[in-house]
Amino acid sequence: MGALHEGHLSLVRKSLSENDLTVVSIFVNPAQFAPHEDLSSYPRTLPVDLKLLEAEQVHPATDGPASCEIRTPAAVFVPSVKEMYPSGIVQNVTDQKGAFIEVKGYSHQMEGQTRPTFFRGVATVVTKLFNIIQPTNAYFGQKDVQQAFILKRLATDLLLSHPTPEHLHIVPTARDPTDGLALSSRNTYLTPDGRKVAPTLRQALLAAEEAWKAGSTKEECIAKAKAIVESNKQKATSEELAVELKLDYVEMNDVKTFDVLEPQARRQAEEQVVILSGALYVDKTRLIDNILLGDTTNILG
Structure with a gap:
């Protein structure tokens, strides 16, 4: 959706290294925003985005000298709202007209609990983009892991x-090299004090991952994560930081079904990939992150 950062650019470079032609779409999709969300204030930086894309170059491995081929983005697709939604679009789902795509049974867990219409908007706009561009390969970031797996399900069920x-392809999350914060366009909303505590969610998930690897149950892992959030809240208060932390959720789900693991789950889960994910409000900015537990050899790349 634009406001490009290193996470987006890592996807572009991945595509450039693996494909002769790379098309980048930039579109702030109204259908992904509920009426109370930040559609009007979402960062829009198209001139800067285009300059960043123009600067991207990849020398793919070839039989000859690398200098014999330099790949850059072949096209940037920047459609209007009218082009993407010919029947019009409003944020209230009950008032929308036209064709929309839903992936049933996979859109109400995790992010879907807080944003119940979000994945309907994602599935609809990505189906349109796939129809327009007809890509051989498509690249999505692990930070939005539920979105990526839902799109895989969409491609499967619609026989794309x-x-x-x-x-x-799902590409590992790009992170700030200093504190591991997952890169996001919404990070620009953070105040200086908010940025100091923004890595809390990452720290909480890492604590849960460590506990999982040590043999703890799901319930114990979640408790570890919540304890980190509470500790950081108290620390922010003691340091008189002007920031409020509020945990939205932290959960563990099966990677194929998105089913929530049972509290005492352990043995069965060790034989499957588990999504450990969470969302945290830093003031009004909602941050998300996740860790995949298990063998991700056939998942990421």
Whole structure:
């Protein structure tokens, strides 16, 4: 949706290294925003985005000298709202007209609990983009892991040929090298004090991951994560930081079904990949992050 950062650019470079032609779409999708969310204030930096994309160059590995081929983005697709929604679009789902896509059974867990219409908007706009561009490969970031897996399910169930599910790639989350904060366009909303405590969610998930690897149950892992959030809240208060932390959720779900793991789950979960994810409000800015527990060899890349 624009406001490009290193996370987006890492996807672009991945595509440039693996494909002859790379198309980048930039579109702030109204259908992904509920009426109370930040559609009007969402960062829009198209001139800067275009300059960043123009500067991206990749020398793919070839049989000859690398200098014989330099790949840059072949096109940037920046459609209007009218082009993407010919029947019009409003943020209230009950008032919307036209064709929309829903992926049933996979959109109410995790992020879907707080944003119940979000994945309907994602599935709709990405289906349109796939129809327009017909990509051989498509690249999405792990930070939005539920979105990426839902799109794989969409490609499977709608029998898409461009891309096929196998050619919809999930690329590891890009992070700030100093504190591991997942890069996001919404990070620009953070105040200086908010930025200091923003890594709390990452720290909480890492604590839960460490507990999981040590043999703890799901219930014990979640408790570890929540304890980190509470500790950081108290620390922010003691340091007189002008910031409020509020945990939205932290949960563990099966990667294929999104089913919530049972509190005492352990043995069965060790044989599958588990999504450990969470969302945290830093003041009014909602941050999300996740860790995949288990063998991700056939998932990421």
